[in-house]
Amino acid sequence: MPSKSEIDLLSLAELHWHKMGQASLSGSLLELFRKLDARFQDFAKKYKPEEYFFPPFISASQMAKLDYFKSFPHLLTIPVTLDEEKDNLLEFAGAPLREDGSLQLGKVQAVKEVLTPAACYHFYDELEGSKFTSCKFFTTRCVCYRREKQYLPLQRQWAFSMREFVCIGSLEEVQNYLAEFEAALAVYFKEMEFPVNFEFATDPFFNPSANPKYLLQKLEPVKKEMIYDGKLSIGSLNFHRNFFGETFSLSHNDTPAYSACVAFGLERWIYMILNERGLDSNKWRI
Amino acid sequence: MPSKSEIDLLSLAELHWHKMGQASLSGSLLELFRKLDARFQDFAKKYKPEEYFFPPFISASQMAKLDYFKSFPHLLTIPVTLDEEKDNLLEFAGAPLREDGSLQLGKVQAVKEVLTPAACYHFYDELEGSKFTSCKFFTTRCVCYRREKQYLPLQRQWAFSMREFVCIGSLEEVQNYLAEFEAALAVYFKEMEFPVNFEFATDPFFNPSANPKYLLQKLEPVKKEMIYDGKLSIGSLNFHRNFFGETFSLSHNDTPAYSACVAFGLERWIYMILNERGLDSNKWRI
Numbered sequence: 001m002p003s004k005s006e007i008d009l010l011s012l013a014e015l016h017w018h019k020m021g022q023a024s025l026s027g028s029l030l031e032l033f034r035k036l037d038a039r040f041q042d043f044a045k046k047y048k049p050e051e052y053f054f055p056p057f058i059s060a061s062q063m064a065k066l067d068y069f070k071s072f073p074h075l076l077t078i079p080v081t082l083d084e085e086k087d088n089l090l091e092f093a094g095a096p097l098r099e100d101g102s103l104q105l106g107k108v109q110a111v112k113e114v115l116t117p118a119a120c121y122h123f124y125d126e127l128e129g130s131k132f133t134s135c136k137f138f139t140t141r142c143v144c145y146r147r148e149k150q151y152l153p154l155q156r157q158w159a160f161s162m163r164e165f166v167c168i169g170s171l172e173e174v175q176n177y178l179a180e181f182e183a184a185l186a187v188y189f190k191e192m193e194f195p196v197n198f199e200f201a202t203d204p205f206f207n208p209s210a211n212p213k214y215l216l217q218k219l220e221p222v223k224k225e226m227i228y229d230g231k232l233s234i235g236s237l238n239f240h241r242n243f244f245g246e247t248f249s250l251s252h253n254d255t256p257a258y259s260a261c262v263a264f265g266l267e268r269w270i271y272m273i274l275n276e277r278g279l280d281s282n283k284w285r286i
Numbered sequence: 287m288p289s290k291s292e293i294d295l296l297s298l299a300e301l302h303w304h305k306m307g308q309a310s311l312s313g314s315l316l317e318l319f320r321k322l323d324a325r326f327q328d329f330a331k332k333y334k335p336e337e338y339f340f341p342p343f344i345s346a347s348q349m350a351k352l353d354y355f356k357s358f359p360h361l362l363t364i365p366v367t368l369d370e371e372k373d374n375l376l377e378f379a380g381a382p383l384r385e386d387g388s389l390q391l392g393k394v395q396a397v398k399e400v401l402t403p404a405a406c407y408h409f410y411d412e413l414e415g416s417k418f419t420s421c422k423f424f425t426t427r428c429v430c431y432r433r434e435k436q437y438l439p440l441q442r443q444w445a446f447s448m449r450e451f452v453c454i455g456s457l458e459e460v461q462n463y464l465a466e467f468e469a470a471l472a473v474y475f476k477e478m479e480f481p482v483n484f485e486f487a488t489d490p491f492f493n494p495s496a497n498p499k500y501l502l503q504k505l506e507p508v509k510k511e512m513i514y515d516g517k518l519s520i521g522s523l524n525f526h527r528n529f530f531g532e533t534f535s536l537s538h539n540d541t542p543a544y545s546a547c548v549a550f551g552l553e554r555w556i557y558m559i560l561n562e563r564g565l566d567s568n569k570w571r572i
Contacts, residue, residue, distance in 0.1 A: 016412055018341060018343070018345070020343050020345065020398065020399045022341030022342070022343055023341060024338055024339060024340050024341060024408065024412060025338070025339045026336060026337065026338045026339070027336070030337060030338070030339050033339060050312060050313070051312065051316060052310055052311070052312045052316070053310060053311045053312070053316050053319060054310050055304060055308030055309060055310060055429075055443075055445050056308070056342070056429055056431075056445050057304070057306050057308055057444070057445060059304070059306065059387075060382070060383060060387060060388070060389050061383060061387040064382060064383050069378065069379055069382035069383075070379045070380075070382070073368055073375045073378050073379045073382070074368070074370055074375055076367060076368060077365045077366070077367055078365070078366050078367070078368075078389060078391065078394075079363045079364070079365055079366075079401060079431070080363070080364050080365075080366050080391075081362060081363055081364070081433040082359055082360070082362060082364075084360055084433075084435075086493075089359045089360055089492060089493075090493070092355065092359050093355055093356045093359045093492065093493070094356075096346070096350060096355035096356070096359070097346060097347060097350050097355075098396075100396070100398075101345075101346060101347040101398045102346070102396035102397060102398050103346050103364060103396075103397050103398070103400075105364065105366075105394075105397075108364075108391075110384075110386070110388035110389075111388060111389055111391075112306065112386075112387045112388050112389070113306045114389075115365060122310065126302055126310060143341075143342055143429075145342075145365070147367040147370075149370075157341075158343070159341050159342050159343060206375060206379065207372075207375075207376070207379070
């Protein structure tokens with residue numbers, strides 16, 4: 001019997017891998033994707049989170065408030081359009097591609113948006129200025145974009161799907177939320193016999209030693225990852241302190257709100273299920 | 287009573303309009319989005335279409351085969367990343383934004399992908415080289431990107447959701463499919479009292495008079511739009527002849543396959559429902 005790590009993902013007819021770091025799913029894999037997403041929502045059902053359907057772009061000036069461009073410029077993907085002056089479009093239309101298949105962009109228009117690198121940023125942007133008087137719970141699933149040096153089917157993609165559950169409230173409420181969620185997940189992983197451990201981690205900062213945010217994460221861990229098989233993060237529990245509350249004037253009983261999110265990477269979960277349960281869809285117990 | 291066209295969409299708490307031409311949905315509007323998508327799938331259930339979940343990017347060299355860059359360069363959105371050389375990233379990180387909030391991109395990496403402008407292109411790309419011996423039906427919903435000169439909530443967005451149903455088969459099968467679908471939709475629009483007419487249309491070509499594809503569409507109409515209230519296209523029925531079959535070596539019984547697609551714009555349907563039924567979600571009969 002082959003070891004689990006030798007499973008040939010690309011032999012699956014229902015997984016369509018694109019060299020540009022993204023996957024299409026159909027058939028039983030698409031069904032698994034949906035069942036996993038329903039399972040994640042089941043974990044959070046006691047909080048009755050309000051669901052949002054978000055668009056793909058997020059405002060660059062909002063991301064700048066989070067120091068995102070300083071911390072993660074290497075991960076960024078930006079949606080550009082061509083300068084709409086007719087001669088520029090004619091020039092592009094006449095020779096759109098170089099020999100290697102890359103686009104000859106020419107002049108591009110000023111752009112004020114980025115493709116979102118995480119699902120939960122949308123909430124803080126959208127809810128900016130809100131004054132809450134009770135603990136609030138939200139959820140969304142969206143495609144997130146992170147440029148990497150190399151991609152691997154399901155495990156490391158430029159574009160991937162993330163389901164997030166956000167809690168906004170007092171320090172105590174938010175801490176309880178994370179502790180409860182982690183406890184429920186630990187029970188689940190054990191019951192399913194998935195080899196997943198919780199480990200403190202830091203975000204993949206650019207130029208980390210020069211970034212106070214990185215140093216703070218090292219001193220006071222705020223990110224706990226769900227590490228599958230000792231190597232792949234399939235999700236994370238993130239404590240934001242009152243950073244988003246302060247940055248986006250989100251208050252809870254007149255003080256900057258605390259917040260936290262629990263995030264699940266859909267494609268990575270699919271990878272874990274295939275690796276643990278094999279390629280026969282009848283055995284994909286989750 | 288205000289005329290239908292005066293409905294104040296932005297008074298809806300569950301519609302979050304972003305200046306960059308995209309909308310977030312929550313609550314009853316998100317429920318309506320899902321019900322509409324289910325309704326569209328109900329229209330097509332007799333074909334038992336195979337569903338795919340596609341990623342956001344599509345290969346530029348595949349789009350070039352369709353002459354897309356010559357025909358629609360003005361609509362295009364391209365996902366760029368920063369050149370990953372450290373000094374370039376440091377420069378960006380130090381001054382990411384201009385005063386007007388636009389990004390100071392600096393050097394960007396070569397890019398071989400675009401953000402898909404329509405849902406169905408993914409199928410022809412994915413199925414390239416397939417040899418079918420019977421008529422095939424597929425469906426997907428995905429976010430599509432088209433740059434416009436200006437945007438209007440739900441009616442005209444940079445990023446919007448499209449559900450498509452594709453048929454690949456013989457000339458006769460594909461023509462029957464389109465005729466059947468149109469007949470079923472006509473019955474539906476009448477039953478629901480939605481003022482929607484089918485009208486022949488041309489795609490919004492760049493520099494149309496110089497483009498043989500535009501001239502061909504004028505001579506032999508292949509695109510029929512569902513026009514709501516005499517002005518807004520909420521969907522279309524498209525006959526591709528054997529163009530995709532020839533371009534992507536898709537055969538049906540050893541000859542280039544014919545294909546057609548029926549497309550529904552989710553946000554525009556929501557606009558129609560709100561405009562026709564009013565803002566009270568209890569009255570959103572679809």
